[in-house]
Each structure stands twice: as C-alpha cells, then as structure tokens.
Amino acid sequence: METLMAVLVGVLFASGIYLMLRRSIVKLAIGLVLLSQAANLTLFTAAGLTRGSPPLVPEGGDMPPVPFADPLPQALVLTAIVIGFGVLAFTLVLVKRVYQTVGTDDMDEMRSTDGFKD
Amino acid sequence: MGILVAVLSGFVLAFIAPWLTRWLGDRVGWVIALLPLSITVYLLTYIPDLADGGSVHYSFAWIPALDVDLSFHVDGLGLIFALLISGIGTLIMLYGGGYLHGHHHLGRFYLFILMFMASMLGVVLADNLITFFIFFELTSLTSYLLIGFSHNAEDSRYSARQALLVTGIGGQMLLVGLILMALVGGGWEFSVLTEQADVIQDHALYLPMLILILGGAFTKSAQVPFHFWLPGAMAAPTPVSAYLHSATMVKAGVYLMARVNPTLGGTDIWQFVLIIFGAATMFLGAYLAVQRTDLKQLLAYTTVSSLGTLTLLIGIGTEIALKAAMVFLVVHSLYKGALFMVAGTIDHETGTRDVRILGGLRKLMPLTAVGAGVAALSMAGIPPLFGFIGKELVYEAALDLDTFAIALAVVAVASNVLMVVVAGITGFQPFLGEEKETPKHAHEGPPSLYLGPLVLGVLSLGIGAIPALVDTRLIEPAVGAVAGEPVDVTLYIWHGVNAMLIMSIITVALGAVLYVGRDQVRWATNQTWSLGRIGSEAVYAWLLALLDWVSKTQTKIIQNGYLRFYYLTIVVVLIISALYPLSVYGDIRLAGDLNDVRFYEWGVVVIVILGALMAVRAQSRLAAVAALGTVGYGIATIYILYGAPDLAMTQILVETLTVILFVLVLYRLPQFATLSKKASRVRDAIIAGTGGLLMTVLVLVASNERFYESISQFHAEESYPSAYGRNVVNVILVDFRAIDTFGEIIVLAVAGIGVYALLRLRLWEDRSDQ
Numbered sequence: 001m002e003t004l005m006a007v008l009v010g011v012l013f014a015s016g017i018y019l020m021l022r023r024s025i026v027k028l029a030i031g032l033v034l035l036s037q038a039a040n041l042t043l044f045t046a047a048g049l050t051r052g053s054p055p056l057v058p059e060g061g062d063m064p065p066v067p068f069a070d071p072l073p074q075a076l077v078l079t080a081i082v083i084g085f086g087v088l089a090f091t092l093v094l095v096k097r098v099y100q101t102v103g104t105d106d107m108d109e110m111r112s113t114d115g116f117k118d
Numbered sequence: 119m120g121i122l123v124a125v126l127s128g129f130v131l132a133f134i135a136p137w138l139t140r141w142l143g144d145r146v147g148w149v150i151a152l153l154p155l156s157i158t159v160y161l162l163t164y165i166p167d168l169a170d171g172g173s174v175h176y177s178f179a180w181i182p183a184l185d186v187d188l189s190f191h192v193d194g195l196g197l198i199f200a201l202l203i204s205g206i207g208t209l210i211m212l213y214g215g216g217y218l219h220g221h222h223h224l225g226r227f228y229l230f231i232l233m234f235m236a237s238m239l240g241v242v243l244a245d246n247l248i249t250f251f252i253f254f255e256l257t258s259l260t261s262y263l264l265i266g267f268s269h270n271a272e273d274s275r276y277s278a279r280q281a282l283l284v285t286g287i288g289g290q291m292l293l294v295g296l297i298l299m300a301l302v303g304g305g306w307e308f309s310v311l312t313e314q315a316d317v318i319q320d321h322a323l324y325l326p327m328l329i330l331i332l333g334g335a336f337t338k339s340a341q342v343p344f345h346f347w348l349p350g351a352m353a354a355p356t357p358v359s360a361y362l363h364s365a366t367m368v369k370a371g372v373y374l375m376a377r378v379n380p381t382l383g384g385t386d387i388w389q390f391v392l393i394i395f396g397a398a399t400m401f402l403g404a405y406l407a408v409q410r411t412d413l414k415q416l417l418a419y420t421t422v423s424s425l426g427t428l429t430l431l432i433g434i435g436t437e438i439a440l441k442a443a444m445v446f447l448v449v450h451s452l453y454k455g456a457l458f459m460v461a462g463t464i465d466h467e468t469g470t471r472d473v474r475i476l477g478g479l480r481k482l483m484p485l486t487a488v489g490a491g492v493a494a495l496s497m498a499g500i501p502p503l504f505g506f507i508g509k510e511l512v513y514e515a516a517l518d519l520d521t522f523a524i525a526l527a528v529v530a531v532a533s534n535v536l537m538v539v540v541a542g543i544t545g546f547q548p549f550l551g552e553e554k555e556t557p558k559h560a561h562e563g564p565p566s567l568y569l570g571p572l573v574l575g576v577l578s579l580g581i582g583a584i585p586a587l588v589d590t591r592l593i594e595p596a597v598g599a600v601a602g603e604p605v606d607v608t609l610y611i612w613h614g615v616n617a618m619l620i621m622s623i624i625t626v627a628l629g630a631v632l633y634v635g636r637d638q639v640r641w642a643t644n645q646t647w648s649l650g651r652i653g654s655e656a657v658y659a660w661l662l663a664l665l666d667w668v669s670k671t672q673t674k675i676i677q678n679g680y681l682r683f684y685y686l687t688i689v690v691v692l693i694i695s696a697l698y699p700l701s702v703y704g705d706i707r708l709a710g711d712l713n714d715v716r717f718y719e720w721g722v723v724v725i726v727i728l729g730a731l732m733a734v735r736a737q738s739r740l741a742a743v744a745a746l747g748t749v750g751y752g753i754a755t756i757y758i759l760y761g762a763p764d765l766a767m768t769q770i771l772v773e774t775l776t777v778i779l780f781v782l783v784l785y786r787l788p789q790f791a792t793l794s795k796k797a798s799r800v801r802d803a804i805i806a807g808t809g810g811l812l813m814t815v816l817v818l819v820a821s822n823e824r825f826y827e828s829i830s831q832f833h834a835e836e837s838y839p840s841a842y843g844r845n846v847v848n849v850i851l852v853d854f855r856a857i858d859t860f861g862e863i864i865v866l867a868v869a870g871i872g873v874y875a876l877l878r879l880r881l882w883e884d885r886s887d888q
Contacts, residue, residue, distance in 0.1 A: 001715050003708045006817040008723050014810025015730040017689055021682045021802040023793040030733055030742055037753055046820035054761040055846040057838045064834055069761030071846040072830045077765055079862045085772045086869035092783045093876045099787055106793055111679030
C-alpha cells in the first residue's frame, strides 16, 4: 500500500506544482490546497501505515492493542491540516482583495511592486 | 572599578550631550571637557603603579560561557595611548565648541565624538581580545558618523563610506586573526598570550594569523596601499580630523602592532613586512604631501607618513627602535594635533585653507601663530623641541639595523626633509610675509580655538627641554610593554656630535632650501608621480562600481517580479539538490506488498488521482472546486482506513469549509482563461512531473528507512497512566506537545486577524466612496 500511496503523493505534488506555476491567481490558490494535502499524506505515509487500528486505549487497558497506527504523525498532520486551512482562508481573502484592487487575475500584470527598476 | 567608569562614562555623557548642548548652548564645550580632563587626571594616578614594569589588571565577567570578559589592563603602552586620547580629547572638546559655534548639530557632534573617545579608551585599555575587537570596531563606526558629519555634502558621505569600508574589511580580517591567535595560544587575553609567544610563533597558523592581524592594523593606520582613505576623511569637520586623524584613531593600528609585538613580533617575516610597508608609507606620505595646497590635505598626508614611520620602527623592533616609536608617537600627537587645530582656526577665521592665498596672519592672530610656530618647529625637529629628540631616535634606530641601514637612513632623511618643508608650509607660511586678501577678514579666534595649539605647543617645548619629565614615568613603561621586558629609558636633548646630529643638520638644511623653493617642489612633484590618484584608490573605486553593477544585474535577473519564476526556481533547485543525496544514499525499492492492497483501497486512490487531474484540467471554476472536494474527501477516507479517525473528522470539516470559501470568493472572480503559451505549459508540466516523481521516490525511501525508533511507543504507554486520556493522538496534542498546539492556535489567530483586516478594509473603502 505504501507504494500506491507514494504514487498518489507524487501525483498530488505534480498537480499542485503545475497549478502554482500558472499565471491565474485562482489556480495558484487551488494548487496551494493540493500541495498541502500532498504534504500531509507524505508525513502520514512515511511513518508507515497500519490498517484499521487507531491508537485508542480500550476500557480497562493501559495501552492501545498492538499493532496500532503511529499516533505521532497523526498529531503532526492534524496540526498541519488546521494551519493549512488558516493559510488558505487568508490566501482566498487576499486573492479577492487583489482582484478588486488591481482588476486582473493575471499575476504577470501584478509586477509593479516587485520588479527591479533602474 | 575606576577604570570601567573611565572607559564607559564617555558613552553615558555622549547620550546626555545633546540635551546639555540645548541647555548650555555654545559654552557646553567647557563643561564636556571636564570629563576627559578628569579621566586624564585619574589615569595619571596610575604612573606609580607602572614603575618597574608593573601593570594593573581588572576583570569583570561579561559572557563567561564564551570566555569573554570585560577585562582591562593598564600597562605602560595602554597608559601612554590613553593619556593622549583623554588629554588631546580635552582640548578637542573645547575646540569643537568654538569651531562649530552656532552649528545646529553641535549636540550631535558631541554625541559622536564622546562615543568615539570612549571606544578609543576601550581599545587601548582592553585586555580581552573580544572586548578589544568590539571597541576597535566601535571606533570605525563612530568615525564613520564623524566623517559623514556634514551629511548633506556628497563628498562627505563618499569619504565616510570609504573609510568605513576600508577599515571595516580590515576589522573582519582582524577578528579572524585574533580568534586564530586565541585558539593557538590558548587564551583570550593579550596578557596571557604574551607568555605563549614561542608556541604561537612556531605554529603552522602563525603566518595566516599574522597576515590577518596586520590587515586590520594596516587598514586602520592607513599604510600603503590602504592610505587613501585618510586624506579622504578630511571631509570631516576639522576638530574631528585633529582628533581622529592625527592623534587617536589612525594610531589604533599602530597600537595593535605594538600590543602584539611581544606575542607575534621579532620574526623575520614580521620585520620584513613591517619595514617594507612602513618605509614605503613613510616616504610616499611625505612625497604626496608636498604636492598639496590644502592645509588639511598637507597634514593628512604627513600623518600617513608618520604612521609609516611608527610601523617601520615597530618592525625594526630593537630596543632603540621601540624607544624611538614611543617617543615619536607622543611627539607626533602633540604637534599634529596642534597643527590640525591651527588649520581649522585659519579656515574658520579666513574662510580658506589654500596655502597659496594665505599669508601675514601673525599680526591678526598672534596667539594662534605662536602655537603653530612651536608645533611646526617640533615637526621639523628643531632643538630644543620634543620633535628633535624624536627624529634623532628615528635616525639612530635606522642606523642600528644590521642590513640595509644606509638605505633606510636615506629614506628616513628624505622623508624628514619633506616633513620639514610641510612643517614650514603649514606652520609658518600662513603667518609670515605680507598680509593677503582672504574670503573673510581674519582676527584672533576665541580662547577655545587657540588654547589647544598653545597647550600642545607648551608641552612640546617643555618635554623637549626637560625630557626627564616623561622618560622614566611614561616612555619607559611603554617601551617595556612593547618589548615584553623591562628596559631603561633616559632621554637627552644633547647627544654630542654624532652621526644622528649630522643627519639632523642635513635634514633641516635641505628642508629649509626646499621650503624656500616650495612652489617649484610642488610643481615638480605634481609632474612626476601622483600615485594618490591612479593607485589603490582607483582600484577601490573600480571595485565599488563592479559591486554596484553585479548587484544591479543579479537583482534584475533574480528579482524579476514574476512569482511563477520564483516558484520555478525553488522547485528546480529542490529537485537538483535532492538528486545527489538520493542517488548516493537512497535505497529505492517498492514498499509494502502491492498484492495486499484491497480493491476499495485501489478505488479510493484512483478517485483521488482523478480528482487531482481534474483540478488541473478544469476549464470552469466550479469544476475545479468540485475536483478539490473529491480529493479532500478521498484523502479523509484514506485516513479512516489507516487508523486515523481524528484526522478524517478534521479533514472533512476543513474540506467542507474550504469548498464553501472557494465558492464564496470565486464567483466574484473572472472565468478561467488560458493565459500562458503552449511551450511554457509543457515546460511547467515537465518540471511539475519531475517534482512529483521526486516526492514519490522520497516517500518510498522514507518508508524503507528508519534511523531511530519512533518515540510514539512512549506516548502510547504513558497516554492513559500519565495523562488520563484514551485517545493517544488527542493526548499528544493537548498534553505532551501542548506548546506546539498553542503555537498552532496563534497561527490561526493571526490568519483570522488578517482575514478580518482584509474584509474590513473593503468596508472602510465602501464607506469613503459614498
């Protein structure tokens, strides 16, 4: 299954990178979502997958029954999902503001603040 | 404790000075001068402690973990420099008030110059290498501020930057050199390293260490080929030049060489380098000086020459040479400080510094004329002034050399002949002869302006006539500290008739002749050789222009304003830099058994992949959002399948919100359009594909490699007994790694504030539109 997941991660990264290389600012935002999903899956998969046994301590026990899924990457990914959402919300509002202010969604037209001028 | 107060009080007063100036006006100089005066008096109390080669050591813990102490060491060498700094400092504080009378930035002047004085005292009294270096760099920094004092003038800013760059580069070399010395010698104090001279000089790192430390000393003390910044620094107001560029800062490099002489000195390479550079600087400085007509330029180039003389003497390193160095150091500070102040007074009173249109000022400015005359006589080395003793000793040191004695003596005489000429031009010519028409009608300045030259003149005369005033008290401990062993110093004004006296007479006679023909000398030297303009300064200007060009060009390329190119660069660099370690260390093989994958797992993965591809290919905005939703919910399913229900729940919540957000925002944005060309789409697809492939390989490698056992075992074991939670993931988030979660909440809060601010911004604009 790890091999299959590795392929999936690759496809997600490739799609994310491709979309972020577009000139449309909306595609950039979509690419960002795909990229963070890919990153989360990378973390999740790299620690090894365990099917169907969440790390929960049963009533009366002291420890989750072995084998159990690694809880640490789950905690990391959980944090990452939430932060990813925060970043996305900000990006989307920013995209909207940029479009309202500049009047275009083509990022090649938005160089006035960064391009080097002699 | 006293020494700490003496060094640091300058910094404190510096920051009070602007208010004092506002309160007291132009008279503030008389008040501020009290500080350097009391430091001078305090320092004089150390004289008894230093007799017989003694020294006083103070150490205050500063950064004990790094062996950096705020430690000070008062020995003969440090004391003689500190006395010059605080003594001349007293006169300069007075002089500055008179010279910058009514200047709207007088307070700022005192701020800078007091900081400079305190840094300089720190340099000459510090024992710890790091403490020393910090003060050393502070002098560069404060002198940058002082040279650029008239910041409205472009040449002033240019000169300030030039001085900062040259001395700053030297400072970096020095830092590395000092660290090497400390590591090899096994100590961070000058006083400790002196004991380790043999170890240091035999070490393989001796040569690099020497080059780096001398790099710091040569740039600071304006040795050829770094001499050009000093005449440039004449853009500073004259009180600054009189202080920094005659008596103090430029001598910091000389101080450094004298200070490390017992540790690094005495080797063949040390002697060779210092003698060559010192002699070259000595002659070139004097030669370039007689080409000038501006009083300050004349003095600046002779300062370069004198700094060369000091380097040369330290390089020769014999007892007589070190004696000559310490005497000449005092001699030069006294007369050069006076002559600079005179030059400033003349400029202030007549409105010009051009010696060709100055003359006959003796009747208008009698007191200044006396100060100038005495200083010039000392510079020319006429008995019974202190300068005479200094010059005799320099000649004696040159003749004392085993090899090249004659050659060096000739160079020394030639340089000194030119010094006599410059002494005449700067000290006598403006005051003698017919009165000339000047831009302003001259008259004697206020006491603050003539007091400095007079006091220094009296000192030159007094010490010259009765050298016993200083020889055993000040010079002897100083020479002892430089030599690293006690020496006996007794100075006489009359040696009897010997080779030195004859050389002196030749020097003065030739100098007098050339002074009479000074216009021809100036013309002739200007025809021959003006290394000052085509030499290292041109290299400096060229390097600076090159730097400008490189930074402009690379900025144009790198910062092109296209976000996608920045992004492209990041991805390509990532791919290239990951390729090498992967190809060498990566153990790439399939992970897990593909036959073990169940059919519904295949299904989910295929759906997510299709979703991702659909998001890429989508022509409508809504289709793209729907595709995103497919990917998100598909991944949530994978989380469920592999034992992560918490992740799945969060993912589903977030995914729902994301889709809603997208829909809310997207309907205000234009339709997708194909903006880029086909070629760039293909290029991007290839790069994106490679990036994806790289990540696939990385995940495979990571699944197969495990360098350390996971710490999850601990979390699973302790979750219930220690934290009373049955859901291990939740316990990690809110207990074991609670601080991380706290950080996450802050990120969310910041993002929330950002979102809110952006939305409010719109409301505000709407309102203003109405």
